[in-house]
Amino acid sequence: MRSLLPALVFLSACTAVQRPNTGLPTPAATSTSRAALDSLRTRIATRIRTLPGAEVAVWYRDLNNSDSLALDADLSFHAASTMKVPVMIELFRQADAGKLRLDQPLRIENRFTSIVDGSPFTLSANDDSDSTLYHRIGQEVPLRELNLRMITRSSNFATNLIIQLLDAPTITTHARALGARDIQVRRGVEDTKAFDAGLNNTTTAHDLGVLMAAIEQGRAGSAASTAAMKAVLLQQEFNDEIPAGLPAGTPVAHKTGSITATWHDAAIVYPKGRQSPYVLVVLTRKIPKEKDAQALIAAISREIYTFAMRRG
Numbered sequence: 001m002r003s004l005l006p007a008l009v010f011l012s013a014c015t016a017v018q019r020p021n022t023g024l025p026t027p028a029a030t031s032t033s034r035a036a037l038d039s040l041r042t043r044i045a046t047r048i049r050t051l052p053g054a055e056v057a058v059w060y061r062d063l064n065n066s067d068s069l070a071l072d073a074d075l076s077f078h079a080a081s082t083m084k085v086p087v088m089i090e091l092f093r094q095a096d097a098g099k100l101r102l103d104q105p106l107r108i109e110n111r112f113t114s115i116v117d118g119s120p121f122t123l124s125a126n127d128d129s130d131s132t133l134y135h136r137i138g139q140e141v142p143l144r145e146l147n148l149r150m151i152t153r154s155s156n157f158a159t160n161l162i163i164q165l166l167d168a169p170t171i172t173t174h175a176r177a178l179g180a181r182d183i184q185v186r187r188g189v190e191d192t193k194a195f196d197a198g199l200n201n202t203t204t205a206h207d208l209g210v211l212m213a214a215i216e217q218g219r220a221g222s223a224a225s226t227a228a229m230k231a232v233l234l235q236q237e238f239n240d241e242i243p244a245g246l247p248a249g250t251p252v253a254h255k256t257g258s259i260t261a262t263w264h265d266a267a268i269v270y271p272k273g274r275q276s277p278y279v280l281v282v283l284t285r286k287i288p289k290e291k292d293a294q295a296l297i298a299a300i301s302r303e304i305y306t307f308a309m310r311r312g
Contacts, residue, residue, distance in 0.1 A: 033067060033311075036307065036310075036311070037067065037068075037069055040069060040303060040304070040307050041069060041071065043303050044058060044069075044071065044300055044303055045071070047296065047299050047300065047303070048296065050296075051287055051292060051296060053286050054284060054285075054286055054287050054296070055072075055075070055284065055285045055286050056071070056072070056282065056283070056284050056296070056300075057071060057072040057073055057075045057077065057204065057205040057281075057282070057283040057284075058070070058071040058072070058073065058205060058280075058281070058282055058283075058300060059071075059073040059204075059205035059206050059208070059209035059279070059280070059281045060209075060278065060279065060280050060281075060304050061209060061213060061278060061279045062276070062278045062308060062311070063213065063216060063217070063276050063277055063278060063279065064274075064275065064276035064278075065311065065312075067278075067307075067308070067311055069304075070205070070206065071205075072205070073204060073205040073206040073209070073281075074182070074204050074205075074206055075204060075205070075283075076182060076202045076203070076204055077202065077203060077204070077205075077262065077264070077283045077285060078200050078201070078202060078259055078262055078285070079183070079184075079185075079200070079201040079202055079203040079257060079264075080201075080257030080258050080259045080262055080264055081154045081156075081159075081189075081255065081256065081257035081258065081264075082203060082208055082255055082256070082257035082264050082265075082266050082283075083183075083185050083201040083203065083257070084150050084151060084154065084159055084255060084257075085151075085208065085211055085212070085255050085266065086171050086172070086174075086175040086180070086183060086185055086211060087150065087159060087162055087163060087166065087171055087185065088147055088150065088151060088229060088232070089171075089174070089175065089178070089211065089214075089215070089220045089221065089229070090166050090170060090171040090174055090175070091143065091147055091162060091166060092220070092221045092222075092225035092226075092228065092229060093174055093220075093221055093225075094166065095225065096221050096222045096225055100143065100165070101143070102142065102143050102144040102147070103142050103143070103144060104142065104143050105140035105141065105142055105143075106140060106141060106142075106143055106146060106161055106165065107138070107139070107140050108133055108136050108137050108138065108139055108140070108141055108157075108161065109137065109138075110122045110123055110134070110137055110157070112160050112164065112188055112191070114191050114192075114193040114194055115168075115186060115187045115191060115194050115199060116191075116193040116194050116197055116199065117193065119193065121190065121191060121192065121193075123156055123157050123160065123189070123190050124190075127156070127190065128155060128156045128157055129153055129154045129155065129156070129238075130149050130153035130154065130155035130156075130157070130158070132149065132153075132155070133146075133149065133155060133157040133158060134157065143162070143165075146158040146161055146162055147162065147232065148232055148235070150162060151232045151233060151235075151236065151255060152232065152235045152236055152237050153237055154238065154255075154256065154257075156188075156189040156190060159188060159189055160188035160189055160190075163185075163187070163188045164188065168185045168186055168187055168188075169185075171185040172184055172185045172186075175207070175211060178210060178211060178214045178219065178220060179207075179210040179214070180203075180206075180207035180208070180210050180211050181206075181207065182202075182203070182204050182206075182207055183202070183203045183204070183207040183208075183211075184201060184202045184203075185201050186199050186200065186201055187199065187200075187201065203283075204283075205281040205282070205283050206281075208264075208266040208281045208283075209266070209279050209280075209281045211266075212253075212266055212267065212268050212279045212281070213268075213279050215229050215230060215233070215253075215268070216230065216253075216268045216277060216279065230253045230268070233253035233254055233255060233268070234251060234252070234253045236252070236253070236254050236255065236256070238256045239252070240294045240298070241256055241263070241265035241282070241293075241294050241297040241298060241301070242254055242265040242267040242269070242280060242282065242297060242298070242301040243267075243301075244294065244297075244298035244301070245297070245298035245299060245300070245301030245302035245303075245304075245305065246269065246271075246301060246302070246305055247272070247305075249272070250269065250270065250271060250272060250305075251269075251270040252267050252268070252269050252270070253267065253268040253270075254266060254267030254268065255267075258290070261285060261286055261287055261288050262284065262285040262287075263284050263285075263287060263290065263293035263294065263297065264281075264282065264283045264284065265281070265282055265297055265301075266279075266280075266281040267279070267280050267281070267301075269301075269304075269305070269308075271305065271308060271309060273309075274308070274309070274312070278304070278308050280300075280301060280304050282296075282297045282300050282301070284296065284297065
């Protein structure tokens, strides 16, 4: 297997070509910033090597000065719960288009169909990070609340209900229109037949980074909708990865995701004392222990924060 460490690390020089549909500025790195980014790359790579066998992708973009770093950012990963970001974007997009209302009630039923053969399956509260909705089966819950639970508590039940309403291929289509060129939302959560067939939701660090930037820059929906999305992401209750590497009290709008030996975090970071935020995505796999993965992501987050604050 090829090494994952000496990958593309920065988008540099005035001749760099801007990727379409991202809304992000073309980087114009000076020799000073290139040297600083090289040093940052080395520190991150050194930290990754402390976990032999770990596969890690990083995408960082300062939304003020175009500093950027990409380490295996186009490598495809199982998206785990980070795919709930494009689901949320599509929910608000359809609300903006008048196709639904966020205060619209949705009946809670624990019955879903596999994308493989249409066979039914149900979710278990024991396998879900939020058990609340399992006590409300048969009731109606507003889409706004389902979205909040999908993001802040990573509710699988809420996710499947929303995807069932929106349609997975449509979610993918509009995520790609924002510049997430490889992301794939195929299905809801816990579709075992689909998992066994290798039909999983996938993403790259680049694609999640582009989507988070689109939310911050107001391109993922109307001004009201993107503000609402950020407000939800800022309420994230699982904060042991990117936020753990930051000074206490630093606002972070982010979404985590995990599956066996796979741990991710995608964030918009708002450092105190800076006028603009930055986007950081760290995807990992082949790290068996949760605490090891969390410590690695936090360490990368700390390196990026220190770099960004020095750059101003």
